[in-house]
Amino acid sequence: MQQLPYVVVTNPNISEVYDLYYNAFDAFRKVKEIKSLDDNDRLCKVISQTLKEHLTVIPKLAMGILECSGLMKAEELDKFMNTILRSRISRRVIAEQHLALTETFHAPWFSPGAKLGDTDFIGEIFLKCIAKDVIERCGKAVQGLARAAYGPDVVMPEIVVLGHLEATFPYILSHLEYIIGELLRNSVQAVIEKHQQGRPGGEEKPPPIEVTVCEAAQHVIIRVSDRGGGIPRDVMPYLWSFSKGPQSQKLLENLGQVPRMSATLQELRPISPAQEMRRPHHHHEDGKHQHHGHGHGHGHSHDGGEPHHEGSLSTLTGRPPNLRLGMGLPLSRVYAEYWAGSLELHSLEGYGVDAFLQISKLGNKNEQLTTRASMDAV
Template sequence: MVFGRSLTESRLISSANYVRTELPTRIAHRIRDMQRLPYAVVTNPHLRDVYELYYDAFDLFRRVREIKTLEDNERFCGELTKMLRAHLTVIPKLTIGMLECSDLMPADELDRFMSTLLRSRISRRVIAEQHLALTETFHADWFQPGTPLSESEFIGEIFLKCVAKDVIERCGHAVRDLARSANGPDVQIPEIKVEGHLEATFPYILGHLEYIIGELLRNSVQAVIDHHRQHDKADTPPPPVEVTICEAQKHVIIRISDRGGGIPRDMLPYLWSFAKGSKVRSQRLENLVQVPLMAATLQELRVDGNFTGLQDGKPGSAASSASSLSPLSSRPPNLRLGMGLPLSRVYAEYWAGSLELHSLEGYGVDAFLQISKLGNKNEQLATRAAMDAV
């Protein structure tokens, strides 16, 4: 946001050099993490592919010379775009590899490794995509160098006035369409009711918020449908999914409540785990094989391919760039990957927020998403020393 508030050629080049020096450093830490894995784990073909992607990216970016001109920046942005596209295979390959190696390492170590890699992946994509978005803004016909972007709705990928109610309603519409596609036209779909502080706004990257809200709503809507169907209540409409927005001075809390029967007790230990236990491992592997690319955005849940994020077409956004906010991957509507909750928590915590679930077995679930409202929090890898761990 600092680079973009009053964007000039020198600031754009400064942003490019920040990305140029930061990416290889962060990638190097993750390569070292993979080198520390047991030999039997790191030689898994899927994890080996991820390792090679990371090493190729590190080798590429460490050779990039200092960026001094707009032409240098254009070439650099081309390399960034290629890297973003190539790394869309990382999440499925990483998850498949972890599942296949789940007997070779303790589950808590695997989860810690996955969370670290995914949090670092978010950081690198945010850095790269923000620079691509600022470059696109700088070259847009409407832009005048030095114009304060803080008066517009976007600074690069960052939506300055993200209205919680609008995002929830947009995600809710997409999720209900998805549920109708997955369950058939005759199934009653629960309403999604939004109440509370409906005017609450905060700065955020829309694709991340849409993914978290989309996964939570998807889980709640499907749980209500299944619970309602099991109890033969065809003559009555299913209970609604209730979303409450609470705005405090420093944060916004979004509570999503459903009456979908709650989470089975035997699943609670695996709720935030990427491993999920041996019972569902084979099914998850079969499902993940069908998802060769994954950007981890709500757009992957689209039914007809026409769903686009709220930011599309707005000045200053990077809707047309090859970013993780674009619908670059496909996923059948009824395909459950079992990683929505842990990945959503990684997103939430990266932006200094939190995600918690409270389940009443036999009744329903309350999910609480806390979002930092002020927009002045550092990413949760703030210092160079902390990067050893994150």
């Protein structure tokens, strides 16, 4: 950030992000060496607070980039965004993993001698993500948000899952759900709007969105195909860029709503699919449905207090589908490539879009993940 031109780093949004990182560095610098479990619990409070404070980083950066698009070349701004987002993912993964493993250690069911095979999770890492389950959960969430945005009478396109339905791979669920959610959100929105334009009465069903899962030895490919008319020609040049040219002003107005969404996220989307998977339900004396952490991140702390942290991706995922931010595809590609995967998109103008998400399996028996975790446990 210090290498940016002065006029860019003084942008209010970029400057605010800079201050967040500087303050985080200052806070961690003052943490004494961890020598006991109590020391670790104090560290976890600092980590948790910092994660919370940094929820607004992605929308703030995106707003800063749009506001500075006339001050730097688009390629240079994108290089900066990709670099800072990758390093941000690294830090958040390490921080969230530490909180999740600490929470597991404190959980009443945890046995220090337990084998890794006894659980589907190592901290935040879900060892057996089933592609079909993730697609179906994300599809339902996106369809629910679309109904809320377009009204209960909207004719919803069906989401059909085909191919290798039992394909599994290790992944961090919140990352996978964000990418799949963005691809399905784009397709659902495009199909609904094209169908509404073509048939005002909405008497016929819109064409389905087909999601094909293809499993190979080293990777899984998920293809999302829609017949939503393709990507408009004026949007194509900016598709993978965080700089958006003529569309910047409208996107800035939309992005301005996102930092405030962190506070209202619970109303928008009470619990993410990733959280839902990992928690047994319990009823408290007051009869309300409560969720208890099972030591796999995002859960309640061992003292029964508030959840450790809310993920920044769920803030973005919980927004209405017609609130365009212009960052879904470039941000999804950053997350896909971070885990040695890829994201490509082919648009057939006037017909539809095919998106291809390639996910590395990191070894078909999770050797790398389990070996690394075993070594850490020694």
